[in-house]
Amino acid sequence: MTEAARVERPIDLAALRPARIILHLAGLILALMTIAPLFWMVSMSFKGGDEVFGVNLVPEHPTLDNFLYVFTQVNFLRYLWNSFFVAAAVTIIALFFHSMAGYALARLRFPGRDIIFLSMFATFLISQPVIIVPLFILARALHMLDSYTGLIVPSIFNAFGIFLLRQFYLAVPRELEEAAVIDGAGYFRVYWSIILPLSRPILSALAILFFLANWNSFLWPLTITSNQDLWMVQVAIASFRQQYSASWNYIMAASTVVALPTVVMFVIFQRRIIESIKTSGIK
Amino acid sequence: MANALRSNSVAMPAARKAAGFRLSSRQREWIAGYLFVAPDAIGLLIFVGAPMLLSLSLGFFSVSGFGEYSFVGLANYRRMLGDPLFWQSLKVTVFYVVMLVPALYVCGLGLALLIQADTRFNGFVRTLLFMPQTVSLVVVGLVWQVLLIDKIGLLNRLISALGVGGFSWLGDPRLALIMVVVISVWFLMGFYMLIFLGGLQDIPREYYEAAKIDGAGPVASFYRITLPLLRPTSFFVLLVSTVTAVCGSQTFDLVYIMTRGGPANTTSLAIFYVYQQAFLFNEYGYAAAMASVLVVVLMLITVLLFMLTRGGRFTYD
Numbered sequence: 260m261t262e263a264a265r266v267e268r269p270i271d272l273a274a275l276r277p278a279r280i281i282l283h284l285a286g287l288i289l290a291l292m293t294i295a296p297l298f299w300m301v302s303m304s305f306k307g308g309d310e311v312f313g314v315n316l317v318p319e320h321p322t323l324d325n326f327l328y329v330f331t332q333v334n335f336l337r338y339l340w341n342s343f344f345v346a347a348a349v350t351i352i353a354l355f356f357h358s359m360a361g362y363a364l365a366r367l368r369f370p371g372r373d374i375i376f377l378s379m380f381a382t383f384l385i386s387q388p389v390i391i392v393p394l395f396i397l398a399r400a401l402h403m404l405d406s407y408t409g410l411i412v413p414s415i416f417n418a419f420g421i422f423l424l425r426q427f428y429l430a431v432p433r434e435l436e437e438a439a440v441i442d443g444a445g446y447f448r449v450y451w452s453i454i455l456p457l458s459r460p461i462l463s464a465l466a467i468l469f470f471l472a473n474w475n476s477f478l479w480p481l482t483i484t485s486n487q488d489l490w491m492v493q494v495a496i497a498s499f500r501q502q503y504s505a506s507w508n509y510i511m512a513a514s515t516v517v518a519l520p521t522v523v524m525f526v527i528f529q530r531r532i533i534e535s536i537k538t539s540g541i542k
Numbered sequence: 543m544a545n546a547l548r549s550n551s552v553a554m555p556a557a558r559k560a561a562g563f564r565l566s567s568r569q570r571e572w573i574a575g576y577l578f579v580a581p582d583a584i585g586l587l588i589f590v591g592a593p594m595l596l597s598l599s600l601g602f603f604s605v606s607g608f609g610e611y612s613f614v615g616l617a618n619y620r621r622m623l624g625d626p627l628f629w630q631s632l633k634v635t636v637f638y639v640v641m642l643v644p645a646l647y648v649c650g651l652g653l654a655l656l657i658q659a660d661t662r663f664n665g666f667v668r669t670l671l672f673m674p675q676t677v678s679l680v681v682v683g684l685v686w687q688v689l690l691i692d693k694i695g696l697l698n699r700l701i702s703a704l705g706v707g708g709f710s711w712l713g714d715p716r717l718a719l720i721m722v723v724v725i726s727v728w729f730l731m732g733f734y735m736l737i738f739l740g741g742l743q744d745i746p747r748e749y750y751e752a753a754k755i756d757g758a759g760p761v762a763s764f765y766r767i768t769l770p771l772l773r774p775t776s777f778f779v780l781l782v783s784t785v786t787a788v789c790g791s792q793t794f795d796l797v798y799i800m801t802r803g804g805p806a807n808t809t810s811l812a813i814f815y816v817y818q819q820a821f822l823f824n825e826y827g828y829a830a831a832m833a834s835v836l837v838v839v840l841m842l843i844t845v846l847l848f849m850l851t852r853g854g855r856f857t858y859d
Contacts, residue, residue: 391817393592511688
């Protein structure tokens with residue numbers, strides 16, 4: 260336990276003592292147990308209807324029929340495209356708006372700035388389920404039901420992104436912008452050609468988090484779309500489940516397809532994602 | 543500060559010449575500031591602020607499915623007090639919070655302590671532990687549903703090999719909420735583990751070394767050093783996990799997919815009951831009245847957060 264309480268340099272061969280091996284083993288077992296359900300999801304997606312409930316992880320008769328079924332019998336590509344389009348649009352617009360706001364709130368001096376920041380921060384804890392009814396009524400009044408606008412626009416605004424970017428800009432040295440201001444550059448020029456390039460690391464981390472969140476979002480798309488052509492993929496598989504309630508092999512194939520992009524994205528960018536979350540807590 | 547002012551006054555003549563009208567550098571900075579903040583400020587006002595205020599007033603109206611409003615005073619609130627399902631949903635929410643928040647705290651901190659050493663192996667373990675977070679709650683709900691199916695589900699098959707009778711994990715009123723808690727912990731613990739890892743990293747190693755020299759064992763240094771110095775992190779974790787448990791969309795998604803509030807309303811969380819009343823029964827006014835109770839709870843938590851963090855500063859310095 261004492262060894263666990265210390266931070267070690269990578270690969271410390273001398274430290275391979277029994278206590279450490281037990282800790283490592285415990286960590287590994289917990290981790291494998293954690294992802295086991297996902298392994299079984301993939302496994303079931305390759306199994307035929309007759310062996311889908313077998314305890315074997317590796318299918319005895321692996322088949323691609325489930326995937327074939329999902330892509331041919333259901334308009335699955337359309338739902339995937341909807342999710343991709345909406346998630347990408349929200350991410351790009353949100354990063355643009357939030358970085359502008361974060362920069363101004365961190366760097367520019369104007370009357371009311373602190374009140375604006377505090378009011379934004381006050382919305383930090385308001386989650387969608389709590390305001391879903393008035394939000395729906397508002398969207399209906401704005402003729403946003405069953406439209407891409409309705410899927411995209413209300414999802415753009417969240418205090419979390421503004422908050423993190425402001426924190427980031429507070430730490431950027433002022434000298435970098437001052438040189439540009441001396442050259443007579445306007446504030447937008449400073450933002451666009453100095454601040455934005457500087458914030459590439461945090462913007463890319465946020466881009467991944469925003470994209471994941473919107474790809475995975477369910478409640479809002481469920482609430483405002485009834486037209487099937489506008490279904491996002493999470494809504495589609497939820498209704499798929501009701502339609503094919505007994506055919507778990509189809510449902511698991513669809514789930515695998517839906518989970519794959521975000522899991523792959525995570526594995527590729529895991530270092531960046533993990534670092535940004537580790538520091539997002541209190542910094 | 544003084545530097546910035548000087549540089550602004552240098553920039554001013556050039557701007558005057560170019561713009562052709564007089565704006566002081568301070569006014570230019572004001573205008574730029576407002577323009578930069580405007581998109582987000584207006585968006586948040588319309589899509590978060592307005593619904594919040596609306597939810598407090600909508601409860602006094604009866605709203606028909608076609609969007610006709612009639613003022614009904616306190617009728618919705620009176621109905622709420624006499625609605626056993628509303629009280630049931632509050633009870634479920636309290637149970638859920640009371641089970642989930644401590645479980646997440648213990649699991650998050652425990653995992654962080656277990657794998658806090660920055661080795662390549664632990665990096666790999668962290669990645670695996672965090673992975674459920676990247677999957678949507680819809681998929682998570684579907685996968686667990688199939689694993690927990692009565693009789694033939696994987697979990698029942700595994701425990702029947704141990705000679706224990708098959709459980710109806712999601713169909714038994716005594717088990718369903720516990721299973722929702724277990725799955726929520728499984729899904730969320732990776733996130734809190736990372737938050738705790740961030741907190742642990744900030745504790746200087748020297749403290750532990752000094753404690754060791756003074757003869758403190760691992761248990762003592764955990765209680766005397768780790769826990770006290772983690773207080774800001776702990777506060778953040780408890781706050782966020784409570785809010786998530788009361789009204790997180792993750793919670794809603796899971797219940798919607800797996801149990802639909804059943805069996806016998808034992809997993810009918812308040813946010814799910816609000817959704818049902820609004821979008822299944824078209825009782826928008828009544829649903830808004832119930833949601834306004836949650837909004838008030840959230841506002842109280844936010845005020846508390848403000849007081850404890852002195853206006854959004856999460857650090858102690």
